[in-house]
Amino acid sequence: MIVILKQGITPQEKDKVRSFLSEKGFIVKEIIGQEDTVFGAVGKSTIDPRTVELLPGVSSVVPISKPYKLASREMKKEDTIVKVGKVKIGGGRVAVIAGPCAVESYDQMMSIAESVREAGAVMLRGGAFKPRTSPYAFQGLGEEGLKLLRKAGDAFDMPITSEVVSPSDVAMMAGYVDMFQIGARNMQNFELLKEVGKTGMPVLLKRGLSATIEEWLMAAEYLMASGTDQVVLCERGIRTYEKATRNTLDCSAIPVVQKLTHLPVIGDPSHATGIRDMVAPMSLAIVASGASGVIVEVHNCPEKALSDGPQSLYPQQFAKLVHDIQALCPVVGKSLEKIPRILPQSMRTKREEESRDKADDSLVVAFQGVRGAFSELAARRSFDESAAMLACHSFSDAFEAVSSGKADYAVLPVENTLGGTVYDNLDLLAMHPELTVVGEQQVRVMHNLIVVPGTRMEDIRKVYSHPQGLQQCRAFLERELPDAERVPFFDTAGAVEYIASAGDKSIAAIAGAPAAHYYGMEVLRQGIETDASNYTRFYILAREENADVFRSQSKPDKASLSFSVSDEPGALMDILSTIAAKGINMTKLESRPIPGKPWEYLFFVELQLPENMAGFDELTEEIRAKAVSFRVLGIYTSAI
Ligand code: PEP
Ligand code: MN
Secondary structure (H helix, E strand, C coil): CEEEECCCCCHHHHHHHHHHHHHCCCEEEEEECCCCEEEEEECCCCCCHHHHHCCCCEEEEECCCCCCCCCECCCCCCCCCEEECCEEECCCEEEEEEECCECCCHHHHHHHHHHHHHHCCCEEECECCCCCCCCCCCCCCCHHHHHHHHHHHHHCCCCEEEECCCHHHHHHHHCCCCEEEECHHHCCCHHHHHHHHHCCCCEEEECCCCCCHHHHHHHHHHHHHHCCCCEEEEECCECCCCCCCCCECCCCHHHHHHHHECCCEEECHHHHHCCHHHHHHHHHHHHHCCCCEEEEEECCCHHHCCCCHHHCECHHHHHHHHHHHHHHHHHHCCEECCCCCCCCHHHHHHHHHHHHHCCCCCCEEEEECCCCCHHHHHHHHHCCCCCEEEEECCHHHHHHHHHHCCCCEEEEEEEECCCEECHHHHHHHHHCCCEEEEEEEEEECCCEEEECCCCCHHHCCEEEECHHHHHHCHHHHHHHCCCCEEEECCCHHHHHHHHHHHCCCCEEEEECHHHHHHCCCEEEEECCCCCCCCEEEEEEEEEHHHHHHHHCCCCCCEEEEEEECCCCCCHHHHHHHHHHHCCCCEEEEEEEEECCEEEEEEEEEEEECCCCHHHHHHHHHHHHHHCCEEEEEEEECCCC
16 A cells, blocks of 8 residues: 655654554555655555554555555656666666677677677676576576676676576675576566565566566566565567567567556567567667667677577677667657766876765756756756756856856757757857867657646637747647637747746647646647657757766767858868868858958858767868867767
8 A cells, every 4th residue: 555644744753654554564665756755565464544544644545456566656656767886777768788698708798898888888788697498508607707797897887787597696696796687587486586686786677488567567576575676677578479580579568567667667679589680670669669778689799609699789780779779769758878988097086086076066057948948858868867957048148157167067959950050059159168069969849738737629719839839830720729829938938837827728838748747737739740850959068177077978979160261262162171081071061150250250060070080180180270260169979
């Protein structure tokens, strides 16, 4: 049952409720949610809920209808975010775990770890105890394998996961792994589940070969009842009559499970398909289904792999896959989980010092607009939950906030796929040489018709939004609300704030879902924009001293430059030819008037960085020599 506590419950009353329940034989878990604090009480005992309801400080008692209790959404509404070292799984993230099926040797592990880390994996996998169908197949290196996996994880700064097959290995393995893996064949090995649960450590729980969703969640319940609340579910294909693939990937289980439980669910396309070529498309299907990540088998030499070679990706295939997953993330409203790249020793020390100095004041991130704006969403996706958001009235206020040190970073739009370049921000960047571009973020702009709760379509007389919001939803408005007046407003989330304060059912707003959530309004119609390919790209800006910390998270592959040229024939052409001659791909070119210099222009260029950075350094030297003014606005990792 769920015991909902009153807002003003005193610590003494809370203790009394807890001991009352424990004495009656219940396992009691406190869950602090956004709205309520509750005690989840589970166990074999039965009790008349009214006796609990009468205790001081208790608001109400609700029975849990499902056989799994601690794992159920009824018990906890918010998504659980499982932390494995510095990696987070769940919520708005997509975490990529990769590595070989089995640990085979030191060289094999180091080579694979290096390549998957470079490509964007955040956690390393590798089996040391392999439950093979045939007793004659390679059974794994055992503890020796765990040592190699640990070494590779430490060398490339990734937490590790490995399968545990026997309760008697749990204590030994706890000394090596960061997350236990329970294999499909052991999903209902209850003694193993209890032993692993007792460690309180994170667990990756594979779905059994022919387990129903309920049986799978009951297995999670075993882990949770034994003592861990850090469970990640993994859909890895089920047994069906189909033989074309090794198993049948049950993608529909992902949204089903996500509704039933607060635990994160990821997918394993490798064991689901058993075929290398199917792994990438099914990984994308897993992410599109709403999963919080994928676990993929990768091998440096799959032909020689001691197990599951035919389904293991080559490192280059894996790198391409991570790139595609990243491109898909904004479509499903998520962002790729990243961890800082390994830094050279000197930089690491500087960074540690910085984090020590700022131990208790968290990062401040500036964005333009009111709370709930798309810009806030972009800012949240770029930083950890602990970052504080600073809403700025104008773009220039956001620049000032970073410049003055009031904020550490600013996240500002530079381009929309339908509306084009946001010139104001390029102009402001030109005026702020102390700031640099350290990253990029992409957000899908999905518009919604937002109303005061309880409003019906026929009540709406006026629709408020930013002119672009109204324009982008014109077909919907003409079709569904032809008589409603369209009222331009200074921004989309601001329009939601306005209808919320007016509390009037005859007015609606068009904005993103976060704004509806933030102001407690209701989304009456979702995705009402005419063109669904509506994305906004943001720059993440910082002062130079904060740049490396952010950039170190992933390998830079893009640069932004600005330059001006003398007023003579071919001057611009000369610089563009220099870029072309280096074989460097230019992805954007804009020109802006220079304030105070009529008819003179500043050019903005975005480039793909070449593999060989020396080529880029030569290019900047050549442009510097030819241009009147020149600046590298930033080197960063592209979000697209
Ligand atoms: C594995 O991940 O190596 C494995 C054996 O997977 P499963 O338990 O899903 O078959
Ligand atoms: Mn395998």
